[in-house]
Every structure is written in C-alpha cells, then in structure tokens.
Amino acid sequence: MQEGHVNNFALNFDSGRLSYCGQDCRRIPAALQKLYGTKTKCLDLSYNTIETLKGLEHFGRLEELILDNNKLGDSVTYPYLPHLRTLSLNNNQISDLEALIEQISERFPSLTYLSLLSNKACPNQLSDFDKDDSDYQRYRYFVIFKLPHLCFLDSRRVFETERREAAVRGEFMRVRRPAADAIHSPTQTYSRSQPQARPLPVDLAALGKHKGAYGKCHYKYTGKHSEGNRFIVNSDL
8 A cells, every 4th residue: 555545445533533544555645644633532443554653642632542453563653542451462563561561651531452472572482482371470579560551451451469469570570582592593393393482364344343351261362353252373273
C-alpha cells in the first residue's frame, strides 16, 4: 500500500472506536490523526507493519490502544497518554522489558491492562521454548512491582498474593537474556526433534473486528484473535 494512503474500505469508526487493520502500514496514517485524533477513545491498528508511533500524540483521549501483530521494537517512543487504561502489544519485536516498562510507567499513568505475549520481553513458551512457568512468574513479579496499578497482565488477573510477593521480590526479578553472540554461538546445537511453532493464517474477514479481551487462563491471550492460539506446535496437530 502506498505510504500515507488510507483504504476507506478497511476503515471503521463508530462511537469513539477507530479500527484500521491489515493494511501494511509502517506508521499511523496522517489522515487518521487529522480526522479522528480528537474523537478516538479506542484505536485498533492490529495486523499492520507499524514500526513507529509518531503521530500517536494526536490521540490524546485514548483509553484503549491495540497494536497486536506489528513490528514495534525497542526504539519506539511512546507519547504521554493520561487516559490510557488498556495497552495490547502482542506479537511485536520488543525484547527490552525494563526500557518498555519505564516508558509505560512514566507516560501511561492510568494503565490497568497490559499484554505483551509473543514478544521476547515476555518470557514464556510463545516466544521462547526454553522458558518455563518460573521464568514467566518472575517476569510478572517484576512488571507488577513497576506498575502497581495493573489489574490484568497478559490474559491473567493480578491477584493480591502476587502484589504482596511483587512488593517484596519484584525489584530483584529483572529478566536477564543471554548476549546476542551467545544466542548465535556456532558451538550451540539444536535438536531436530524440537517442536516448531507456526502461525495460523490470518482471518482477513475478521480484520477490523479485532478486540482485546480480559480472560483467565495460563498466560495465554484470550482476545478474539488470540495470540496464544495462533501458535500451534506441529506435534499437537
């Protein structure tokens, strides 16, 4: 799609909810900022190729922001959005958890729901087969410690027992990742039998209807386009 062009057939705006999904946008189209910035409370830009959030500052009334299945990385700058309560960043390219949480803490003071599934920053088996439940729980303690107002993290409610544990141990639960040269070491071997995850085809008919949802499960996102369900091990088929 030509940069800056808006496909009106993919655009949907209703009662403060703006959806523009599956259009291969690398940035937020200027036309959306100009026409809908001051009117939008929920913005869904899922299934694009967004690499920058330049222009998001024009959506000052945002309460819900859904950016699943894009190409957002660690260099992204997030604007100050005082009313934002829900942020969904599933299946992007975020690996630096500390830097992300620092920005969220400073710029989204009202945030109560955050989902980071299928990013390297979220250490579970959706992003890394080597991670297990204990890695994921340490991640939760750290995020809850840094963002004490969260009610949901990924697809799971934040319980009072977690809050108490996070208050005591969360500061020391930073997720450490091996250096890049260690990850790609030529001496490292991999098993041919290791299960490989593959995404299901995108339901193009449902684009524009994507909506994050709160749910209770074992750290799997339970939205209509569940990131937890988009990755199926071959041996399970």
